[in-house]
Amino acid sequence: MVGEARRVNRGELGAALRALRQASGKEAKTVARSAVMSASKLSKIETAKVAPSVADVERILTAIGVSDEVKAEYLGAVRASATEATAWRLIRRMGVHKAQQQTRSLEAHMKSLRLFQPALIPGLLQTPEYMRAILSRHDLGTDVLTKTISARMERQQSLYDAAKEFHFVITEPVLRWRIVSAARMAEQIDRLVSLSRLSHIDIRVVPLSARQRDIANHAFVIRDDRTVTVETIHAEIVITDPRDVSTYVRKFEGFAxxxxSGEDMRAVLTHIRDDFLREQETD
Known part of the structure; x- marks a missing residue:
């Protein structure tokens, strides 16, 4: 099945996942907890009452502890649904903080991440103040907002895993977009400078002065060159078809x-930060 993965229907997939879990000797509640989902959802997936996303299947297989070969085989099959969209209203209903926990589970097992962002500072690089300003737009309620911020900060711990590679490409206007006060923006830029000095983190800035042959349509995240996540106004879209993933890889490489990068990039950041600091002094 590897390489030329056949399509599997919901019943076949659910039964196969249940069989793998039972063969591993792990209880459903243990697998569900590790996969960051309820035991009820796992049961519905195994009994074909719910169609799992590619991300769901990957987390379940990781929680079961199957080999990379087996994981590749099943993920190849489930990718018959190449593009999946989940409306934000459904994510809010589930709990935005739980969505952050699910993303953290994926990032815990990935080896590389490439992120292009023409609108705001990437979540993995945000300061708590910047993060709060971004998330406060969603009318989450105080308790959910606090949990979501906490979950995103926990995700940021993956940045310090030197076994992973992180590549960020940000357009210059992102650094000047007034999400928070001038003083807080200066702090946010200082964080970017600090993180950029880690050897496994590559942060690049596309300057306004650079001649462009492409359009910065929207943000996207590529994980292990296998999965692309795109956030639109109304939904989160997950793309897994290798042909489409390669399109995003090429777009990322073009902007990169x-x-x-390196000292030249840090010089750009320092100049913008100093502009914010001067503005703060005159307020």
Missing amino acids: STAV
Whole structure:
């Protein structure tokens, strides 16, 4: 099945996942907990009452502890549904903080991440103040907002895993977009400078002065060159068809090639930060 994965229907997939779990000797509640989902949802997936997403299947297989070969075989089969969209209203109903926990579970097992962002500072790089300003737009309620911020900060711990590679490409306007006060923006940029000095984290900035041959349509995240996540106004879209994933990889590489990195990038950040600091002094 590897390489030329056949399509599997919901019943076949659910039964196969149940058989793998039972063969592992792990209880359903243990697998569900590790996969960051309720035992009820896992039961519905195994009994074909709910169609799992690619991300659901990957988390379940990881929780069961199957080999990379087996995981590749089943993920190849489930990718018959190449593009999946989940409306934000459904994510809010589930709990935005739980969505953050699910993303953290995926990132815990990935080896590389490439993120292009033309609208705001990437979540993994945000300061708590910037994070709160972004998430406060969603009318989450005080308790859910606090849990979501906490979950996103927990996700950021993966940045310090030197076994992973992180590549971020940000457009210059992102650094000047007034999400928080001038003083807080200066702090946010200082965080980018600090993180950029870690050897396994590559942060690049596409300067406004650079001649462009492409359009910065929207943000996207590529994980292990296998899965792309796109956030639109109304939904989160997950793309797994290799042909479509390669399109995003090419787009990322195109913008990365026009961006500044290393000391040149830090010089850009420092200049923008100093602009914010001067503004703060005159307020």
